[in-house]
Amino acid sequence: MATTxxxxxxxxxxxxxxVYVATCPSRRLLDAISDKWVSLVIVALGDGAMRYSELAxxxxxxxxxxxxxxxxxLERDGMVTRTxxxxxxxxxxxxxxALGESLRGQLALMHVWAQSHMAEVDRAREVYDRAAS
Amino acid sequence: MATTxxxxxxxxxxxxxxVYVATCPSRRLLDAISDKWVSLVIVALGDGAMRYSELAxxxxxxxxxxxxxxxxxLERDGMVTRTxxxxxxxxxxxxxxALGESLRGQLALMHVWAQSHMAEVDRAREVYDRAAS
DNA sequence: CAGCATCCTCAAAGATACTG
DNA sequence: CAGTATCTTTGAGGATGCTG
Numbered sequence: 180m181a182t183t184x185x186x187x188x189x190x191x192x193x194x195x196x197x198v199y200v201a202t203c204p205s206r207r208l209l210d211a212i213s214d215k216w217v218s219l220v221i222v223a224l225g226d227g228a229m230r231y232s233e234l235a236x237x238x239x240x241x242x243x244x245x246x247x248x249x250x251x252x253l254e255r256d257g258m259v260t261r262t263x264x265x266x267x268x269x270x271x272x273x274x275x276x277a278l279g280e281s282l283r284g285q286l287a288l289m290h291v292w293a294q295s296h297m298a299e300v301d302r303a304r305e306v307y308d309r310a311a312s
Numbered sequence: 313m314a315t316t317x318x319x320x321x322x323x324x325x326x327x328x329x330x331v332y333v334a335t336c337p338s339r340r341l342l343d344a345i346s347d348k349w350v351s352l353v354i355v356a357l358g359d360g361a362m363r364y365s366e367l368a369x370x371x372x373x374x375x376x377x378x379x380x381x382x383x384x385x386l387e388r389d390g391m392v393t394r395t396x397x398x399x400x401x402x403x404x405x406x407x408x409x410a411l412g413e414s415l416r417g418q419l420a421l422m423h424v425w426a427q428s429h430m431a432e433v434d435r436a437r438e439v440y441d442r443a444a445s
Numbered sequence: 446c447a448g449c450a451t452c453c454t455c456a457a458a459g460a461t462a463c464t465g
Numbered sequence: 466c467a468g469t470a471t472c473t474t475t476g477a478g479g480a481t482g483c484t485g
Contacts, residue, residue: 289342403447
């Protein structure tokens, strides 16, 4: 036996690693904000509470499905509140919580870093791509 | 005529938005670090230069393809240097550049935020999930 | 040892149609 | 207005085999 040893060992390693990764708070933060629309919604809501339709307009190109999915996720994570006004037609407002505001601050920090370093990344890419030709 | 107006308008909006998103430095930073392995490689290399095989061991579960792809991307972006020692067998070392170290600092900031806020996210999720049942 | 080339799978994102 | 339900698509990521 021990035929699939190498493979099994790798699979086990992968599983253990996945567990580690799944519990690591940083990884979970990264997973949370790396969704295509999450950061955009957070930033948009930084200007204040907003209706579903307003968000859909500001995030031009987002599908209803993705917008709803993103908002549900953020609501679940305690980043936004969802307020339904039972008028006709219905009105739903979304607003950042304190936690959401905090995350927005974190995103702002990343923005600062990006502003001052992405140009250097561009330069590196140019050099790299030129050398490849 | 004007049959697909709504659709075309949406498509145009999406394109414009995509352009905006593609040029936004923050978005590009997010895209860069949200790759599954990028942050893990950066953190691992924080302990000093490392060989390809050492990285493969530390990042248990990463496939050769993804590790190579990730390293190439980081090299292209000027985050790591790749040094080939033409011995037999070959030896390849990877090391963070100053830019890479800077990014590592940024990741460390995110780590701090995650450490102090992810517990709150967990609580929010519990409440949300309980209400849903 | 450190990859590259190829094939394949599956999950996430989008399109579309319908509704309280 | 603010969604839900369903179907389809696409491409990132993994498995595998080969090589300088």
